[in-house]
Every structure is written in structure tokens, then in C-alpha cells.
Amino acid sequence: xxxxxxxxxxxxxxxxxxxxxxxxxxxxxxxxxxxxxxxxxxxxxxxxxxxxxxxxxxxxxxxxxxxxxxxxxxxxxxxxxxxxxxxxxxxxxxxxxxxxxxxxxxxxxxxxxx
Amino acid sequence: xxxxxxxxxxxxxxxxxxxxxxxxxxxxxxxxxxxxxxxxxxxxxxxxxxxxxxxxxxxxxxxxxxxxxxxxxxxxxxxxxxxxxxxxxxxxxxxxxxxxxxxxxxxxxxxxxxxxxxxxxxxxxxxxxxxxxx
Numbered sequence: 001x002x003x004x005x006x007x008x009x010x011x012x013x014x015x016x017x018x019x020x021x022x023x024x025x026x027x028x029x030x031x032x033x034x035x036x037x038x039x040x041x042x043x044x045x046x047x048x049x050x051x052x053x054x055x056x057x058x059x060x061x062x063x064x065x066x067x068x069x070x071x072x073x074x075x076x077x078x079x080x081x082x083x084x085x086x087x088x089x090x091x092x093x094x095x096x097x098x099x100x101x102x103x104x105x106x107x108x109x110x111x112x113x114x
Numbered sequence: 115x116x117x118x119x120x121x122x123x124x125x126x127x128x129x130x131x132x133x134x135x136x137x138x139x140x141x142x143x144x145x146x147x148x149x150x151x152x153x154x155x156x157x158x159x160x161x162x163x164x165x166x167x168x169x170x171x172x173x174x175x176x177x178x179x180x181x182x183x184x185x186x187x188x189x190x191x192x193x194x195x196x197x198x199x200x201x202x203x204x205x206x207x208x209x210x211x212x213x214x215x216x217x218x219x220x221x222x223x224x225x226x227x228x229x230x231x232x233x234x235x236x237x238x239x240x241x242x243x244x245x246x247x248x
Contacts, residue, residue, distance in 0.1 A: 021193070023184075044185070056164075059143065059147055059164040059170070060164075062148075062164075063147050063152075063163075063164070077197075077201075081193060081197045082193075082194050085193035085194045092194070093194055096237075097194050097236070099233075100235075101194075103230070103232050104229070104234060107205070107225075107230030107231075107232075110222055110223065110225055111204065111205060111230070112226075113222060113226070
């Protein structure tokens with residue numbers, strides 16, 4: 001794998017993780033203030049832009065690599081999002097959820113290796 | 115997770131719908147992207163040339179549908195639970211290839227699938243208990 005491919009894989013993963021966190025914040029804002037508030041609109045727009053960037057980068061990667069090859073990186077997103085949701089969004093993260101996320105990640109890596 | 119709607123508005127049903135849309139879109143994207151692949155062009159790193167395939171457009175429609183369901187899910191379910199559960203799609207893809215396309219699954223891949231299922235069970239168990247109490 002070239003440096004360029006690694007770079008695009010990392011960028012597509014990071015944009016995806018950050019997008020999920022922003023979208024979660026956006027939807028939380030709707031609980032108190034409904035859908036017609038600036039907070040929601042800005043965050044949902046930001047989240048959609050980041051998801052779109054991640055989507056097209058993935059499409060570019062799919063043209064070069066098998067879906068099964070790109071799987072481990074999708075697997076990592078489970079760990080990243082679970083940890084970031086606990087740190088950034090202050091969601092409860094107990095040992096059961098953390099181990100569950102870890103097993104899912106490792107499982108996805110194994111699925112892609114074979 | 116309190117005061118959540120039931121019926122079609124049930125966030126768990128929406129999560130399942132979102133997963134189903136992603137699953138189908140993954141197959142469409144791979145087939146569509148491969149159909150129009152021009153890997154020697156530098157522009158193709160952006161993936162934009164994938165838009166030449168109608169399958170990619172169908173996939174985009176499904177992704178939009180799954181995205182709307184996903185936003186709805188995020189309103190009610192914590193990300194630490196919803197996101198790991200959504201990755202069930204990562205074992206449904208190889209299982210789908212095995213069942214519908216007759217592809218073989220190696221022992222290592224079966225181990226991976228078993229780990230994912232165990233992880234999903236760990237994440238989902240507390241939810242099942244919460245639901246029972248409601």
C-alpha cells in the first residue's frame with residue numbers, strides 16, 4: 001500500500017468519525033430546541049459535508065482495493081467512535097461496552113484478513 | 115432512551131432499516147465503482163468518476179435513506195451503543211456473499227464473525243434488559 005493510499009484511508013476514517021460525533025450533537029440539540037434552530041442546522045450541515053468527503057474518498061479507494069481489504073479500517077471506526085463518544089460527548093462507557101466494541105473491531109479485522 | 119416512539123418510529127426498527135440500506139448499498143457501490151474504474155487517472159482518487167455508474171446512484175439513494183434513519187436513531191440511542199450495533203453490517207456482507215453468491219468463508223473469517231457476534235451480544239445485552247423492564 002502506498003503512502004497516498006494510507007493517507008486517503010486515514011482521512012476518510014477521521015472525517016467519518018468526526019462526522020458521527022457532530023451529527024450526534026446536532027440531534028441532541030433537536031431534543032430541546034426542535035429542528036428549526038441554528039445549532040442543529042450548522043452541525044447537521046457540517047456532519048453531512050464530512051460524511052460526503054468520507055464517502056467519495058471511500059469510493060476512490062474501492063476502485064483500487066477490494067471491499068474486504070478496506071474492512072479493517074471500517075472496523076477501527078467502531079473503537080474510535082466508541083472512545084470519542086465517551087470522551088467528547090460524555091456518554092457512559094462501561095467495561096462491557098468497551099470490550100464489546102473491541103471484539104467487534106478485532107472480529108472485523110479477522111473477517112477482512114482471510 | 116425514555117419517551118421514545120413506538121411502531122415505525124421505534125428507534126431500534128429504524129436502526130435495522132438503516133443497516134439493511136447500508137448492506138445493499140455496499141454491494142451496489144462495489145459493483146458500480148468497479149464497473150467504471152479508471153485507476154490510472156489521478157482524479158479517480160476522489161471517487162467522483164464513480165458517479166458515471168447508475169448502480170452508484172442507486173447506492174447513494176439508499177445511503178441517503180439510511181442516513182435519515184441513522185439521524186433518527188442518534189436522537190434516541192447513545193452513540194456508544196448505536197454505532198457498534200450498526201457494524202453488524204460488516205459480518206452480513208461476507209455472510210451474504212456466502213449465502214447468495216456461494217463464496218467460501220475461511221476458518222479465520224468464521225472466527226472473526228464469531229468475535230463480532232460476541233461483541234454485538236455484549237453491547238446489546240444491557241439494552242435487552244432495559245427494554246424488558248419498560
